[in-house]
Amino acid sequence: MNARVELQPEAYGVFRLAGMELALPLATMRELMPLAPLTPLPCATPGVLGGLNVRGVLVPVLDLRGVLAWPPEGQPAAVVILAHQGRVLGLLAEGGTGVFAPSAEAMVWMKQAQGTGMLMRGAFPRPDQQGMVSLLDPEALMNLPGVPVALEREGGLGVGAEIQAALGMGAPEDEPLVLVLAGGIPFAISSAAVHTTLLKPDVRESALTGGYCLGVLIHDGLRIPAVDLLALCGLGQLPRGVPQQAFLLRYAQGLVAFVVTEIVDVARADQSRVVPLPERAFRVPGLLLGALPAAACLTQVRASATGAFAHFLLVAAEALLNHTDLIGMAGINMPAEVGHGDAHQQGQRRDEAYAEHCQVLVYSVGYEVVTPVEQIIEILPWRPDEAVRGHGGQVVGVVVSRGRAVTLYSLQALLGLAETPPSDSASVLVLAHGETHVGYVVPALVSIDDAPRPRAGRVRRGDSLASHLGACSPVLVGERLLGVLDLQALTLDLLGAAVAPQPALPLNTSQPQQGHPVGRMPA
Known part of the structure; x- marks a missing residue:
């Protein structure tokens, strides 16, 4: 597990619950995890929902709505893992909002009367002026009567900078992953290796059809070999007659399309949590790096993806790019429409078409x-x-x-x-x-x-x-x-700016400017 990252004490992680924005000192927040099935605990205290297994530690999960008699508003889908002075507690949340560092002048501190059990120690305005954020007291939360807490084991529960990414701020060094499903099996692959994605690929049989090659599909005026990712990995075959999608990898020789059932999402993940898999477990060795826990995703992913699968099989992009057969396929990209004339003239016409x-x-x-x-x-x-x-x-x-x-x-x-x-x-x-x-x-x-x-x-x-x-x-x-x-x-x-007519919309066919790769489409 990576070493802890020193966090500024004035930084606060903010999450939502029951229509309220709640904050904790960022140094006490260990993780923002998807809400998973909880283990029942022998505890009758209102608000204690059960225990969440966090890498071998059973962490009690508390619903503040039950403790403070708030109405059951919202749809909680996450758990904030709070660690304070060697004790660990989970707080139910609807999701993360961000990481804010308010100025000393913006903070409003509150003092409670002795013995009142007040959980709020202050408040501050959101930087975007969209309301106020209530700052919770970690010590008061840990001392709530009848609420059990777990003891943080030696080495802690891990997590440092990744809580910032989970809350929507900061960027870990791990590159984003494209999450896909193929025949019901979840896969993940580095988004840096993915050239683009296709939501409605038209796969046609060709002279290449056979084995894990499904045929060809048309993209950018080319016939591109289309490969069944599931069959390539030796895990079966994609079911016929169901909608399919695809992602493309670019080789020095050309493009190859990998057909899957669904492009699920793009998400950052803590890849240090990948579990290695024995090569003997697979008929085709070397194509899978290991199993990535769904809980390791640091950015929000569709609940249907992380809720339905415990792990994603991490595909070795480098192994695909160095695969001899796939390199050979990439070398036979052909124009979609082959007419008369020599190959040089056809290629020249294709290059002119690409520019338009x-x-x-x-x-x-x-x-x-x-x-x-x-x-x-x-x-x-x-x-x-x-x-x-x-x-x-x-x-x-x-x-x-x-x-x-x-x-x-x-x-x-x-x-x-x-x-x-x-x-x-x-x-x-x-x-x-x-x-x-x-x-x-x-x-x-x-x-x-x-x-x-x-x-x-x-x-x-x-x-x-x-x-x-x-x-x-x-x-x-x-x-x-x-x-x-x-x-x-x-x-x-x-926005009231002048609209200047242009001869053509600007050409930029390289990469999306920022944010999720624009090829990513919610299913």
Whole structure:
């Protein structure tokens, strides 16, 4: 386990419960864990829910709503692990908010009368001015009558900087992982190795079909070999007739697609907690590094993923990139449409076509529209309960992500469209204009596809925001002609900046600017 990281005493970790923002000194917070099944404890004290196994230590979990007779509001899904003077206690939480370091002038300290058992020692305002945060007293929590606590064993429970990442702040050195499911088996692979993801790959049989190769799929004007990840690892075969998704790896020779059942999420994880697996346990050795506990994910992952699986099999990306057969497959990327003429002319035409293409995000505003992926710096899952409510109408509220406040707008309301119920893939598309961040709530994501680069439209000053819908010419995505929505121009107009017409939307086909890889799509 990594050594403890010295934390500044004035820093506080903030979490939510029953509509309140609660804080603890960051130096006392060991972990923010997903709520897992609890072990019953022989304790009748109100609020004591049971014990949580934290790497071999049975930590009692306390619901402050029961202790303080608060109404049972909210949907707790996490446990804050509090360690103080050798004692450990778990506190029920809805989730983490962030790490704040208020100034001495901002702190409001409170003094309690002798023997009152007050749990609150102070309060401070949130930096974004979205309400006050109540500071809890760790000593008072540990001394609650009838509440059992665990003793911290030698070496502690681990965790240092990762609590900051779990609360939405800080960044551990571990790189993010792409979490996928293949035939019911959960896998994880380094996101740095993943070139892009495809939500609706069209896998077709070809001369390559056989063994773990399913055939080819079309991407960027190329026929790319498509590999069954489950079969490659010797763990079975993907079931036929069910929806599939894929992630692509880039080799020096070309691209290879790895077909899975579902791209689940992208998350940072404490990879020091990977459990090695004996190579003899697998028919194909060397492709799996070990088992990563779901609880090791430091950033929030869909509950259906971490709740259903105890571990993810960590795929050795380096082993895939050095796999002789896969390198050979990468070398036979072929143009999707082979015409007459020599190979040099075909390659030249393809290169010219690439310069006029880009990746677009296909999403619904009641009907499908597209926006160039490069405009979007981050895609967040839409969780209404985590947003600070706005005044209604176009402004949905505010959400804090990666230490920045994002103003949320209903895209349908902005464009004057009828509101449709959100789907499971309802998301927030985050754009940046200087230091200002704007999030557009959309009811459903569809896919990320390749399309001809849209030409920027012209919107006159004084036109309604809805005029952005028809400002750009539609583009052909696959076999569908879809309208283009220039969210960059819409943001400038929304914020009152001048909209300067451009000959073409800027080309940036390398990597997403920041945040989660934009290829990540909530399922």
